[in-house]
Amino acid sequence: MAPSSLLRTRRTLWAPFLALCLAASAALPLPAMAEALDDAIKAATLGDKSDLIDLLRRGVEVDSSDANGNTLLALAARQGNSELVALLLKARANPAIANRYGEDALLLAAYHGHLAVVKQLVLAGVDINRAKGWTPLGYAAFQGREEVADYLLDQGADVNVALDNGTTPLMLAARNGHLGLVKLLLEYKADTTLRNDAGLSAKDWALRAKNTDIADLIDQAGRQHKH
Template sequence: MLCLPTEKEHQTQEYSDTDLIDACEKGDLSRVKSILSDPGANINSMTKGRMTAVMIAAVAGHGEVFDLLVRKGADLSLLDNTDTSILHLACEGENIEIVKYVLTQNIVSINSRDDEGTTPIMTAASNGDNGVFEVLVEAGADLSLLNNNEDDILHLACEGENIEIIKYLLTQGNVDINRKLDGCTPVMEAALTKSKELFDFFVKEGADLSLLSDDKNNVLHLACFGGNVEIVKYVIAQNIFDINSQDAYGRTPAMIATHRDHKAVFRILIQKGANHKLVSMVKPIFKFPVYC
């Protein structure tokens, strides 16, 4: 004898897993509530990168959506396909309350690493997020660790360009202001990226301007590549380098300024005695890039 299907058997999933991910990414709280009310909804469904809905909410900084997913039982212990934890993602999302909550759950080590060796506080430093950085410091994050590329937290903080984070790191005594990474010190990187505020700060803190990169670029070479006129003027005024000094490939500061089309920098160099005749050598020499 055939039986009619029950009402429960007739139930189908009204929403797809991607609908939940999309709603969390957009921070659409009402839609997330609606999706989770569907008996077939999978709160821990994953994207191709193994990101769950709660991970998406954390990295987007959507606090209300994150809180709802937690109340509904979202698993905070999962990792994505790069071994990134919910704490890493919360730090990237820059929502302090989410970060604080995750820390209280003791699910993820505060010094956990993703597949690049990055810790949560490294993420906060490279983002320049002082609020999240301070929360992690107070919770005991280790500032002495290096990632797989041997970046220390000072070099990563330079990427974030948050002076308060950098000031704090220098007071702790576990970072070296003149440590080279990829051939350059922090003040060299500031000159290269034309960050005048960072450059001035490192000079004030005693950074050694006389050091050379691994390619024998001095800070004047790098400042000419960056193109910040004020940094170039300052370095020239220190009389540390011959204005026609050459790096490992024979490039002078004027050659670099010409290659980068930094006309104002080039004019200053010529005014200060740069040999413009050497600039004619720029084309064959510049098959080699300038970098740290």
């Protein structure tokens, strides 16, 4: 089947569901809608696909969120539910919406190490290199999520991307004792000479946390880079 024909087929299959999701917003009175929203949040969190589809059809907005601003997509991503993530993306959920802490679905998936969901969101076009705040690679480095970090780096994540205070993924991994992650970042040529706004390098972070094996590894990488 030609790509254009396949695309038309997929649109035909999803058209009724999308139409219901987009056009049924006035289907329920306000008290019932509030209850339905609570049910949708629970369904996204618990991974109840059938309930979530039913609630979207009844008029719950696909980008609805909980009290902290976590959208249905973010809740599904945080739980690592790739099936629900696919469903919500097809229903045109906006993956760029962040919660009150600045976390979107990709950040939450990276933080919790859900590689399959990270891949879905990256393929959906979510930016992996952000100009401000935390990045997916930063979250992966902080938590020691090696598979997620490796994938992000392979997809073009900046190995030296820093937080607003200059803290790099290498510094985060060194501080938290994630030896495997440190090795991975060094393989991708992480800059060992960078310092954050407090003047601390990745080696300094490692020494402060008494991660001497990591400090030695960073020191060795720095010497090799000089030569």
